[in-house]
Amino acid sequence: MAHKIAILGASGYTGAELVRLIALHPNMEIAALSGERKAGLAMAEVFPHLRHLELPALCRIDEIDFSEIDLCFCALPHKTSQEVIRALPRNMKIVDLSADFRLRDPGDYEKWYGNQHAALEQQDEAVYGLTEFYRDEIRSARLVAGTGCNAATGQYALRPLIAAGVIDLDDIILDLKCAVSGAGRSLRENLLHAELSEGYNAYAIGGTHRHLGEFDQEFSRLAGRPVQVQFTPHLIPANRGILATVYVKGEAQVIHETFAAAYRGEPFVQLLPLGEAPSTHHVRGSNHVHIGVTADRIEGRAIVIAALDNLTKGSSGQALQNANLMLGEDETEGLMMPPLFP
């Protein structure tokens, strides 16, 4: 019998992406979709590309009977998410896509997000949702905290290297290039087509992007000592995709072997031959991560590049992968569609 699924915040891009993926899942049934400001509308009015599906209309969260729900995806803005999740049934499985349960230390949360955390109990039980590295914990978790999409990309490019001690921990530079859907469906001037297309720029420069909270937490934990990376995101005129170009000090050959060992058997992580580089073109709409390693002409330096789709592997695909684990389904169920190219 199909698991009954609720999606809170279904009028945003990550919500719609969850619907797209679950539509092909043989053992999940979407039982409720919430969207506070668009409550009462059919999904076809909010997302006409889902017109052919039979879906519940958007409702307010307080209209949902959660006693019927097996697993709830929360695709709400941060801060809202913690307030909503605090009030949800304590025994319902939850995959949260917001930033609210990613940081373990309430002080870190407050430092990066500017408000006191309002659901400390849930924060305490939450498991960090980077599937390949927290698989066992996720399987038995009640609440999984989806990672930041940039944070996921950077971690795929760095975790095995930090864990294996094959790079200099004090000189890591992440230059990220992000597509615009990562900013969500928000009405901001710089996200207009006329402002964004045909040009590009860095933002949150100098170490101010909130995903640094995740990098600091995870990399320091892995290394057993504080690790701080330099991280500069750029906004690129494309809709989906993150490309992380990571500059490290270490031997390319060793780095490549370290990845090969770490990702052996992973269904969604593809390591390219040494010297080849991935492109966001080749992961669009899919749950795959492509990783490439190249030696620099300067002895002892290497470039690691990781590419994924921010809406799929970077958020909703990751969320479904985790939900599969939590529900005892095959981890790859609903996620094996190849990328869309061109």
Place this chain on the structure above:
Amino acid sequence: MAHKIAILGASGYTGAELVRLIALHPNMEIAALSGERKAGLAMAEVFPHLRHLELPALCRIDEIDFSEIDLCFCALPHKTSQEVIRALPRNMKIVDLSADFRLRDPGDYEKWYGNQHAALEQQDEAVYGLTEFYRDEIRSARLVAGTGCNAATGQYALRPLIAAGVIDLDDIILDLKCAVSGAGRSLRENLLHAELSEGYNAYAIGGTHRHLGEFDQEFSRLAGRPVQVQFTPHLIPANRGILATVYVKGEAQVIHETFAAAYRGEPFVQLLPLGEAPSTHHVRGSNHVHIGVTADRIEGRAIVIAALDNLTKGSSGQALQNANLMLGEDETEGLMMPPLFP
């Protein structure tokens, strides 16, 4: 047991799109992929987005053992296609994606394509592949001729109206807007990003586009008298999608009802409420067609708009839909993925 499939011309966009779709088909197995100029290369080298799939390497057509193949997709250029298909085993099922078997009259073929047809016998047995209108013939066909992608779009917007006699047959204008992947992976100056993006233009103006051969054949056959439409395609800076804006003389309400009756129960044709208009955004990567009807302010005139993805419903999705029928599979198998948005 899975049907064994060959794809000839797998290094082009329609070939890659077939692989993308078949990858999720439970009862098909790709046994051979040809690409003359790229023979010997792995598909991952030609289309890195397919890197995660286990696929045969590209080979030359003469290297394929067709005795093992249940159905062959031909995604070759026109003219080449007829020469290749003429030489294939006479009992093997074939879905051709080229223009070679679309026109029933060899004279029409020569008029629009400029060369004598070299496979008249196969042309004679070929069934026109617009699934919704030739379903029964396709089911029992050996050779199905995939339609032109523009031709498909225009026919979805007009066939039921011509069949029902609810519009003026002498005053039909099709203004089409096509995305660039319809032109294939060919190296032409006007297809370069720097030449194409950020601008748009009409081409093949004045009734010179070859898909008019299909419109003339099909519409005249339906009407039982010669029907000639005006057809102007435009090249739009996007990768996938065709939007046909069709200007007709007739009553919008009647037209809408005619569509409702004609497309009732069709899994891939979505009729929008009267007065609403479709967008190519909402069909990308899917096998769906969206159709809208609006009355003009001028009495007795209506605008019909149809949208589909040229690589999916316009060619490779259509081809798989037909192959499913020919092989006794469920017609929608492998084709139910929702569109990718954004």
Place this chain on the structure above:
Amino acid sequence: MAHKIAILGASGYTGAELVRLIALHPNMEIAALSGERKAGLAMAEVFPHLRHLELPALCRIDEIDFSEIDLCFCALPHKTSQEVIRALPRNMKIVDLSADFRLRDPGDYEKWYGNQHAALEQQDEAVYGLTEFYRDEIRSARLVAGTGCNAATGQYALRPLIAAGVIDLDDIILDLKCAVSGAGRSLRENLLHAELSEGYNAYAIGGTHRHLGEFDQEFSRLAGRPVQVQFTPHLIPANRGILATVYVKGEAQVIHETFAAAYRGEPFVQLLPLGEAPSTHHVRGSNHVHIGVTADRIEGRAIVIAALDNLTKGSSGQALQNANLMLGEDETEGLMMPPLFP
């Protein structure tokens, strides 16, 4: 001595485009820039591409000393514009870029814009700003009403034909393709990059677009009888450009000759050889209009295509061209920059 210029509404795209053009004008000096919501900001903060220019900061309209101003461009929203212009000095020259003074009949204005006109006296004296056809009136006008950008494009493609009586007046179809900057800098979901890029659609279908008020007024006046065209605009993923594909009944050769006679000597109208078609790529950022004529395969029908840049020839370039005439400057001053390609 330079003419002193004010631009009201300088924080929108047409305002910024005026600054771009006037920056190279040898006899104009920008003395005041207004922007109510952004008053107090430097232009470099609102439009960083103008960073290198020495410009007055944005102010509120009531802070401007109009006694020093020779000519004022109003790039305000419609309805606001009439209220502002009513209160401006009666002897100051004004070029209005809004819709407020385009329609001569207050009833027509109310029909298309939904509110009563609040500046009937100014509406009465306003001259319609399509330079090539109202040059003499503009030269001596105090208040010139800039045309709609779509309305301008359609009129370049049709006015000479209607005036010369060489086409059927009862069967004219304008299928327009518009780039997104025509919608201004407004925060609307469908104008986001993620919603707009990579797809396209029709809007204001069925004769509901407000620019029809201008078409009806101008074409009926030219023909000396009521003329109604069919007009369907489409939103295309590009920033600048309008392409009007116009379907008419008439002889292509005669139509081409009619254009050649009508536009002989016009500095900004380029008639292409018969059978060639223009592209928005080739007018971007310039004040040029390109026009092409092609015969259809159906006897007695022709396709006329016109292309221009909506922000330049379609609004701010047109406005400067008119201002030049009003101030006794050479009509082409500041406007001879070639298009930007690629």
Place this chain on the structure above:
Amino acid sequence: MAHKIAILGASGYTGAELVRLIALHPNMEIAALSGERKAGLAMAEVFPHLRHLELPALCRIDEIDFSEIDLCFCALPHKTSQEVIRALPRNMKIVDLSADFRLRDPGDYEKWYGNQHAALEQQDEAVYGLTEFYRDEIRSARLVAGTGCNAATGQYALRPLIAAGVIDLDDIILDLKCAVSGAGRSLRENLLHAELSEGYNAYAIGGTHRHLGEFDQEFSRLAGRPVQVQFTPHLIPANRGILATVYVKGEAQVIHETFAAAYRGEPFVQLLPLGEAPSTHHVRGSNHVHIGVTADRIEGRAIVIAALDNLTKGSSGQALQNANLMLGEDETEGLMMPPLFP
């Protein structure tokens, strides 16, 4: 009297950009345009956006009477350029836009470009064309070698810092993002719209891009010791623009002051306030460079970002700026147009 100008290689993007700029130059007249493969064609056929200009038709180089030419721009491919320039009159002024005369050491040239240099005498006299840093030499030069567009961008971001000794010379990382017109009008699969739009990737990774030859030469010369930077270019789906994100070890405040001093009075270099970042959106079509400096959260590290238009400041605008100096014209003549936005 106007200087008579020849442009060799006028059928490429940099050639067309030169025509666009010179069209507005009061003291230059285009006397000859060459394009070997398109000889005989009007420029309007090769670049329809230049349709309104009166220009000589494209010819072969050997058809040009150079005795009438005051200055010749060579926008030919590298290797061809040196062969052509070797044969040109020895007293004619030349601005070369190819890579052929950028490197002073013939060994370096051979190392990066793979062939022996065929015009050593001209290479010896050539002056490197980065105007702001070689202004005096350029003024009296006969032959100026235009810089690489990436090389120019990186140098604007680094030269003053290296000269002033305010950054660590052994740890400089240039992560560049380039638009596609930098690759020219060449027919390559990865430059097709369908391949390039909506995605992005690094290329020439690991220190293999030829512009490193320029960086090595210029930075080492400035520092008086060998300096090697890490340089990774990325191809971004846009037509114009280069953004260089440069990671350095040094104090942001000192770096900002160093730039302020170095670029004081420069007409085309705009230093942004400390902490602000430039965007390629805001330089498109112009000759401006925007530079921003931000401190990283890690003590002693800073990020410098430079943005310019590769076709203008990165090649043809730079070339015209140099030609102005060589001909005794005002350096900014023909180059003061503001950027085009949106």
